[in-house]
Amino acid sequence: xxxxxxxxxxxxxxxxxxxxxxxxxxxxxxxxxxxxxxxxxxxxxxxxxxxxxxxxxxxxxxxxxxxxxxxxxxxxxxxxxxxxxxxxxxxxxxxxxxxxxxxxxxxxxxxxxxxxxxxxxxxxxxxxxxxxxxxxxxxxxxxxxxxxxxxxxxxxxxxxxxxxxxxxxxxxxxxxxxxxxxxxxxxxxxxxxxxxxxxxxxxxxxxxxxxxxxxxxxxxxxxxxxxxxxxxxxxxxxxxxxxxxxxxxxxxxxxxxxxxxxxxxxxxxxxxxxxxxxxxxxxxxxxxxxxxx
Numbered sequence: 001x002x003x004x005x006x007x008x009x010x011x012x013x014x015x016x017x018x019x020x021x022x023x024x025x026x027x028x029x030x031x032x033x034x035x036x037x038x039x040x041x042x043x044x045x046x047x048x049x050x051x052x053x054x055x056x057x058x059x060x061x062x063x064x065x066x067x068x069x070x071x072x073x074x075x076x077x078x079x080x081x082x083x084x085x086x087x088x089x090x091x092x093x094x095x096x097x098x099x100x101x102x103x104x105x106x107x108x109x110x111x112x113x114x115x116x117x118x119x120x121x122x123x124x125x126x127x128x129x130x131x132x133x134x135x136x137x138x139x140x141x142x143x144x145x146x147x148x149x150x151x152x153x154x155x156x157x158x159x160x161x162x163x164x165x166x167x168x169x170x171x172x173x174x175x176x177x178x179x180x181x182x183x184x185x186x187x188x189x190x191x192x193x194x195x196x197x198x199x200x201x202x203x204x205x206x207x208x209x210x211x212x213x214x215x216x217x218x219x220x221x222x223x224x225x226x227x228x229x230x231x232x233x234x235x236x237x238x239x240x241x242x243x244x245x246x247x248x249x250x251x252x253x254x255x256x257x258x259x260x261x262x263x264x265x266x267x268x269x270x271x272x273x274x275x276x277x278x279x280x281x282x283x284x285x286x287x288x289x290x291x292x293x
Contacts, residue, residue, distance in 0.1 A: 010036030
């Protein structure tokens, strides 16, 4: 495995170097390495850095904790098993420890040492990769373990442009219109059109019907724009009476079956007592007892 220099005498394998470069791009940070790969046995790290794939990044140059967490998230996204190691007196200073997950996933050793591979297994299990095997303190980041190859597949997916989205939307509307025509031709009016028809029927059913009388025109609708009580106009005698009777608006007329109720053509229908001959218009007045036909 060829080695790539990271600067300051630190080296690692080419795949890990490419992963680090992408993590720097995502986090918009420049890494300073405390320890690279192929270092041999180190007292604080054991055999973790004996081979490739293991890196320690200094956290002091990163500054704030928010920036440290941003770098940690970037490392995990590109395929590292990474943790922030806090300061331990006499052992190590604060740093970010990262181990590159190999192409085969958690069961692939690849260029890793046995100690580094155990940390990858611990990362997949949701632990911290240390001897105490504690719970991962950064599990709240909710970044699933992945390999570098999986990340590149996701990153290199073709992006749908706005023009393509508009084209697809226009095609979808054409298909919907064609389907609506087919449905109307086979099963009748479209559902929305049916709702409009039902709305017209509902409005017709709610027309005022006063004691067998039907209103002609819209003037009889109380609350309407042309209603006399709403307009507050009275005739020469001070009554809220209807006007424009000559034009046939605002008048009341009886339904056909209500005329001459005692002389119905069907002998099976019982006779009905006919109301008063005089039809009075009581709108605009309050009476305790209603009158009318």
